[in-house]
Amino acid sequence: MNTVFDLSKFTIKPLNEVFFDIAKKRLDSLTKPIGSLGILEEIASRLVAIYENSMPEIKGKLIFVFAGDHGVVEEGVSAYPKEVTAQMVFNFLRGGAGINVLARHAGADVRVVDVGVDYDFGNLPGLISKKVCWGTKNLAKEPAMTREEAIRSIEVGYECAKSAISEGYNLIGIGDMGIGNTTPSSAITAVITGRPVEEVTGRGTGLTEEDLKRKIAVIKKALALHNPDPKDPIDVLSKVGGTEIGACAGVVLACAEARIPVITDGFITTAGVLIAYQINPEIRHYVFASHRSEEIGHRAQLRYLGLRPLLDLNLRLGEGTGSALAMLLVEASLKIYKEMATFESAGVSESRYK
Amino acid sequence: MNTVFDLSKFTIKPLNEVFFDIAKKRLDSLTKPIGSLGILEEIASRLVAIYENSMPEIKGKLIFVFAGDHGVVEEGVSAYPKEVTAQMVFNFLRGGAGINVLARHAGADVRVVDVGVDYDFGNLPGLISKKVCWGTKNLAKEPAMTREEAIRSIEVGYECAKSAISEGYNLIGIGDMGIGNTTPSSAITAVITGRPVEEVTGRGTGLTEEDLKRKIAVIKKALALHNPDPKDPIDVLSKVGGTEIGACAGVVLACAEARIPVITDGFITTAGVLIAYQINPEIRHYVFASHRSEEIGHRAQLRYLGLRPLLDLNLRLGEGTGSALAMLLVEASLKIYKEMATFESAGVSESRYK
Numbered sequence: 176m177n178t179v180f181d182l183s184k185f186t187i188k189p190l191n192e193v194f195f196d197i198a199k200k201r202l203d204s205l206t207k208p209i210g211s212l213g214i215l216e217e218i219a220s221r222l223v224a225i226y227e228n229s230m231p232e233i234k235g236k237l238i239f240v241f242a243g244d245h246g247v248v249e250e251g252v253s254a255y256p257k258e259v260t261a262q263m264v265f266n267f268l269r270g271g272a273g274i275n276v277l278a279r280h281a282g283a284d285v286r287v288v289d290v291g292v293d294y295d296f297g298n299l300p301g302l303i304s305k306k307v308c309w310g311t312k313n314l315a316k317e318p319a320m321t322r323e324e325a326i327r328s329i330e331v332g333y334e335c336a337k338s339a340i341s342e343g344y345n346l347i348g349i350g351d352m353g354i355g356n357t358t359p360s361s362a363i364t365a366v367i368t369g370r371p372v373e374e375v376t377g378r379g380t381g382l383t384e385e386d387l388k389r390k391i392a393v394i395k396k397a398l399a400l401h402n403p404d405p406k407d408p409i410d411v412l413s414k415v416g417g418t419e420i421g422a423c424a425g426v427v428l429a430c431a432e433a434r435i436p437v438i439t440d441g442f443i444t445t446a447g448v449l450i451a452y453q454i455n456p457e458i459r460h461y462v463f464a465s466h467r468s469e470e471i472g473h474r475a476q477l478r479y480l481g482l483r484p485l486l487d488l489n490l491r492l493g494e495g496t497g498s499a500l501a502m503l504l505v506e507a508s509l510k511i512y513k514e515m516a517t518f519e520s521a522g523v524s525e526s527r528y529k
Numbered sequence: 530m531n532t533v534f535d536l537s538k539f540t541i542k543p544l545n546e547v548f549f550d551i552a553k554k555r556l557d558s559l560t561k562p563i564g565s566l567g568i569l570e571e572i573a574s575r576l577v578a579i580y581e582n583s584m585p586e587i588k589g590k591l592i593f594v595f596a597g598d599h600g601v602v603e604e605g606v607s608a609y610p611k612e613v614t615a616q617m618v619f620n621f622l623r624g625g626a627g628i629n630v631l632a633r634h635a636g637a638d639v640r641v642v643d644v645g646v647d648y649d650f651g652n653l654p655g656l657i658s659k660k661v662c663w664g665t666k667n668l669a670k671e672p673a674m675t676r677e678e679a680i681r682s683i684e685v686g687y688e689c690a691k692s693a694i695s696e697g698y699n700l701i702g703i704g705d706m707g708i709g710n711t712t713p714s715s716a717i718t719a720v721i722t723g724r725p726v727e728e729v730t731g732r733g734t735g736l737t738e739e740d741l742k743r744k745i746a747v748i749k750k751a752l753a754l755h756n757p758d759p760k761d762p763i764d765v766l767s768k769v770g771g772t773e774i775g776a777c778a779g780v781v782l783a784c785a786e787a788r789i790p791v792i793t794d795g796f797i798t799t800a801g802v803l804i805a806y807q808i809n810p811e812i813r814h815y816v817f818a819s820h821r822s823e824e825i826g827h828r829a830q831l832r833y834l835g836l837r838p839l840l841d842l843n844l845r846l847g848e849g850t851g852s853a854l855a856m857l858l859v860e861a862s863l864k865i866y867k868e869m870a871t872f873e874s875a876g877v878s879e880s881r882y883k
Contacts, residue, residue, distance in 0.1 A: 206620055207627050208608065208734035212850070213823060213843025254562065254880040262877040266560055271870025273561050279868075280861050380562035381880060469567060487841060488858075489567025496566070503857045504842075507634050514633075516625025523616040526608040526735060 291418030332425025350495020423447025645772030686779025704849020777801025
């Protein structure tokens with residue numbers, strides 16, 4: 176199935192410290208006490224280093240929403256019926272979902288990609304059709320995907336991102352839609368971070384206490400059955416993953432390779448970041464964590480990746496909603512960096528400690 | 530000096546629970562798991578209750594930057610010379626300061642008000658001249674203001690806000706500029722919250738450890754000298770306050786009276802919110818805390834007011850920069866509330882628990 180996609184061949188450069196020095200020099204010349212814009216200054220510095228440009232420009236903002244179904248839903252791990260994945264794809268294309276509202280607010284475009292929805296959309300205008308499978312298999316009973324399907328799902332994200340980057344988008348956010356997808360995300364997170372399943376498994380879209388217990392049991396059973404190898408991210412993704420999670424990993428790899436910042440949303444997309452990180456840990460420098468999800472396992476993911484979330488608003492919707500909100504902050508930081516007057520140009524006196 | 534402004538006469542209505550019910554009903558009908566947009570949903574509900582409108586509209590966004598000087602600067606409590614207050618006013622009017630950049634980003638207008646700068650701006654285009662005094666007196670030696678000046682500073686903010694509201698602005702943020710103004714803010718915070726001076730006094734624009742110790746000693750000396758009465762906010766404001774802090778209090782009172790949400794920035798503006806709260810605690814329902822400032826005393830203020838900050842980005846610039854950023858989130862929450870599709874309209878299945 177896959178012939179050209181060699182996961183060992185990504186050359187992702189670490190960030191060049193010289194650009195942090197360039198950014199610091201400019202930030203410290205602006206009419207504000209040194210460091211007084213906190214995280215905004217850190218974001219700006221990282222953008223300068225990622226773009227390797229002392230005066231970078233955000234030319235186009237894009238959110239990908241990758242949709243896929245999950246065989247494990249038959250175990251009763253979600254509050255919503257599986258049909259909602261396809262129903263929400265229609266909602267995305269009509270512009271009525273949370274991500275549509277927030278992407279419009281952030282001035283970002285949205286691309287909806289069918290990576291593995293168990294529904295025949297036919298030739299639906301606006302939908303990017305990249306179906307890897309008609310939903311994954313039930314990971315409680317068998318591997319969610321074949322190894323080839325797992326690689327292909329990463330490739331879908333990679334191709335979508337490369338194409339967007341070639342069109343001029345240079346700030347990309349990732350989002351997900353897939354009823355049941357907190358279950359594979361918890362499984363991936365437990366395997367890769369090494370944390371206990373209980374610690375990384377939450378209520379998803381709103382499970383009861385009893386259903387949460389069943390979900391935890393399902394994940395434990397799956398991990399015991401498949402014994403995924405954390406050092407082999409394709410093994411993890413194929414056995415207990417999902418197509419939309421693989422696609423998120425592919426976007427991260429493409430962005431890091433092309434030196435484009437990529438914003439991760441919550442628990443599901445960050446499971447994709449974990450997969451990408453296991454493929455090449457250098458990706459970490461290119462990823463911004465948009466928010467701290469209410470979904471409990473997100474904490475372990477962020478700790479493992481060493482990422483600090485920009486927002487903490489008790490969000491747990493997914494779809495890239497956090498990514499869209501965080502774009503507003505990322506853009507704010509770059510505007511501060513580029514548009515503020517310097518002490519010299521504004522004729523403002525500097526600190527007496529300077 | 531003041532004849533018409535009766536602080537006991539503000540009628541500020543508590544929020545009507547009926548509007549929270551109306552908001553919840555709509556939020557729960559939108560195509561997302563119930564409550565999954567967390568704080569954004571809380572903001573939207575509060576906006577509906579504040580405006581008493583089931584489908585409110587943000588018609589105009591405005592940030593006030595109130596500027597004033599502080600006699601206490603002669604005690605060496607700031608890293609910057611006093612002249613910077615006036616220099617920054619020129620910077621605001623030219624659009625080169627942090628607040629200009631972030632207000633443009635948020636689509637908000639900026640109004641710069643001279644409440645008490647020790648500089649003769651003459652008839653400077655763009656500047657709103659409401660000078661109450663030529664800088665406050667040195668609070669370490671004498672009361673910062675007379676009681677009449679303190680009331681007048683509140684009145685300035687109140688008048689500015691009333692005027693803006695009559696022009697159609699209905700989302701207002703507050704900001705401050707005044708070299709040395711963390712010192713009066715710490716003094717106000719210590720008096721009103723009852724916390725020790727050490728716990729509410731920080732490094733401002735970047736003091737050394739030694740200078741911080743002197744600043745704490747100055748504040749303790751001032752409090753011992755004046756013994757301000759926390760139950761009498763005018764007493765507190767006049768003895769250890771600042772004109773721009775009083776003006777912030779006035780905006781809060783005007784907004785709460787007119788049922789307009791008001792966004793506070795960091796430590797200085799929230800000292801103004803404390804003054805307004807002591808005048809009428811009902812103002813609390815109308816105030817959104819934009820962010821958690823790096824300035825340590827901000828925590829005690831937010832606890833005292835029972836406000837949860839929307840952002841936590843280690844900001845400590847002031848000027849209303851946090852207010853501008855938070856406007857983006859407040860507006861996002863209202864767009865979610867108004868623009869998202871409902872389960873019914875989008876044909877999406879609901880939770881099995883419903």
